[in-house]
Amino acid sequence: MGNHTKSPEGSLLSNLKVKTPLSYNYHYFFPHPQAWGRGIGYTHPRSNGFLTSIRTHHSSAGSNQLGYYLAGLIEGDGSIILRKGEKEKISPKIVFTFSVNELKMFEKLQEILKTGSINIEKEGVNRYASGAYVKKIGVCRYSITNADAVINIINLVNGKFRTPKIAALHKAIDNLNK
Amino acid sequence: MRFPLDTSSLDSNAWLAGFIDSDGHFSIKLSGCYSSDDLETRGRVQCVFTASQSELNRVTAESNVPIMTKLAEFFQVNLNYKTEKSPNFKEPAKKVVFYAQSDRKHYIITSYLTKFPLMTSKYLNYLAFFKGLNYLGKRLTSEEILEVQALKNSMNNKRTEYV
Numbered sequence: 001m002g003n004h005t006k007s008p009e010g011s012l013l014s015n016l017k018v019k020t021p022l023s024y025n026y027h028y029f030f031p032h033p034q035a036w037g038r039g040i041g042y043t044h045p046r047s048n049g050f051l052t053s054i055r056t057h058h059s060s061a062g063s064n065q066l067g068y069y070l071a072g073l074i075e076g077d078g079s080i081i082l083r084k085g086e087k088e089k090i091s092p093k094i095v096f097t098f099s100v101n102e103l104k105m106f107e108k109l110q111e112i113l114k115t116g117s118i119n120i121e122k123e124g125v126n127r128y129a130s131g132a133y134v135k136k137i138g139v140c141r142y143s144i145t146n147a148d149a150v151i152n153i154i155n156l157v158n159g160k161f162r163t164p165k166i167a168a169l170h171k172a173i174d175n176l177n178k
Numbered sequence: 179m180r181f182p183l184d185t186s187s188l189d190s191n192a193w194l195a196g197f198i199d200s201d202g203h204f205s206i207k208l209s210g211c212y213s214s215d216d217l218e219t220r221g222r223v224q225c226v227f228t229a230s231q232s233e234l235n236r237v238t239a240e241s242n243v244p245i246m247t248k249l250a251e252f253f254q255v256n257l258n259y260k261t262e263k264s265p266n267f268k269e270p271a272k273k274v275v276f277y278a279q280s281d282r283k284h285y286i287i288t289s290y291l292t293k294f295p296l297m298t299s300k301y302l303n304y305l306a307f308f309k310g311l312n313y314l315g316k317r318l319t320s321e322e323i324l325e326v327q328a329l330k331n332s333m334n335n336k337r338t339e340y341v
Contacts, residue, residue, distance in 0.1 A: 065294065068191035071184075076200020102298045159181030160193060162248075163231075164240035170180050 066112075070153065071160035080168040082175060091147035092172040100138030110142065115149035118142045151176055188252045188290075195294040202300065203228040204307035206330050207279075208323070223318065223326055225310045227287050230275035233259065243274055250276040254283050281314045306333040 074080070079095045098106060100120060110116055121139040144150055154173060161169055188194050205228070210221020229249060231242040243257075250257040253276065260273045278287060288308065296304055306329050313326055 065192040068193045069196040069294075069297070072193040072196020072198075073200055074196075076197050078200075098298075105298050160184050160191070162184050162193060162197075163242060163245045164235055164238065166183055167238055167240065173180050 067156035068160050071157040071162075074157060075161060075163045075165045080165070080172050082168065082171055089178075091145070091150050092175055093143055093145045094150055094153055095144075096142040098140050098142070100140055103140060106140070106142045113144070113149065113153065115146055115152075116142055116144035147176075188248065189293070192294040194249075194290060195296055198229065198291075199296050199298045199300055201229055201231060203230075203334075204300070204303045205334065206307060206310040206326065208326055208330065221318075221323075223310060223313045224279050224281075225284060225307050225314065226277055226279040227253075227284075227307070228275065228277050230260075230273050233272040233274050246274045246276070253278040253286055255280070284311055284314075303333045306330075 073096065074094065077096055077098060079097070080092055081095060082092045083090045094116075096106065103118070103120075106118060110118060119141050121141070123137055144153060150172075154169065154176070158169070158173070184193065205226045207224040207226055208221060209224065229246075231246055233243060234241055247257055255276045255278050257274055257276050260275050261270050262273055263270045278284070288311070291304060295301060310326065310329055313322060318326070
């Protein structure tokens with residue numbers, strides 16, 4: 001873990017201020033690394049296990065589990081941000097908010113989707129309307145703003161939403177089809 | 179092309195894994211008098227999986243109740259309504275939440291997450307939860323109680339390792 005600056009993979013991580021070592025490869029699609037070789041029935045990633053196992057389990061449904069997973073993630077922690085007024089022509093953007101502890105997973109996601117940028121917010125204090133102060137630590141955002149990339153992701157998740165957030169997705173689609 | 183809501187069964191794809199990675203929570207409860215050596219009064223362990231959502235979307239005022247009802251049905255538990263004071267907002271937040279903590283129903287979550295694993299560090303909390311399942315439904319020895327406490331101290335807020 002110590003010499004990650006020398007790691008050739010380190011250069012793949014684009015515009016991050018804080019770089020974390022890639023001591024393993026997330027396998028796409030991509031149990032948490034600790035799942036590998038643990039006794040809950042996962043196959044080792046280097047045996048090309050997970051993709052194959054998804055295909056065998058779900059060959060009829062197509063093997064696009066990435067789209068389903070992303071749909072769930074967007075409906076939980078993600079946002080689809082639409083522009084209004086004059087800026088309406090700019091494409092919507094997709095933003096995931098997460099803790100710095102999940103940085104690695106989102107870096108991997110960024111690598112897989114080949115788009116977007118990750119920002120780590122400065123530590124600070126949020127003041128809310130109620131007058132309460134909440135210290136914020138290690139908040140990160142992964143934003144995808146490139147229009148083609150957003151269209152690509154929307155194609156991945158379209159038809160896979162299950163919550164009212166689908167309204168935002170529909171608005172984004174209408175906006176992109178204008 | 180606008181597609182409607184997905185109504186396929188929840189265990190047919192990875193949507194729920196993404197959702198749990200966002201909004202699910204795993205914990206282990208140790209209740210009762212577990213420091214005692216007296217076997218009769220000794221406490222017990224519960225493994226709990228929780229998921230909660232605000233009742234209404236803050237912006238569009240659309241209800242999250244239908245999907246949460248579906249999820250609660252999937253886990254064979256009841257959906258609860260809760261009002262929570264939050265420092266973030268003036269108004270107390272209305273939430274819908276369910277707790278899956280019945281020893282006999284954990285197979286639902288474990289069989290789903292074996293098919294569609296979690297991707298964030300919540301996976302590690304799930305592993306701790308999964309180990310905790312070994313201690314259910316029996317009187318624990320003092321050693322086992324220490325083991326469960328160690329497990330509890332390694333998960334969620336107290337977690338120090340994330341990879």
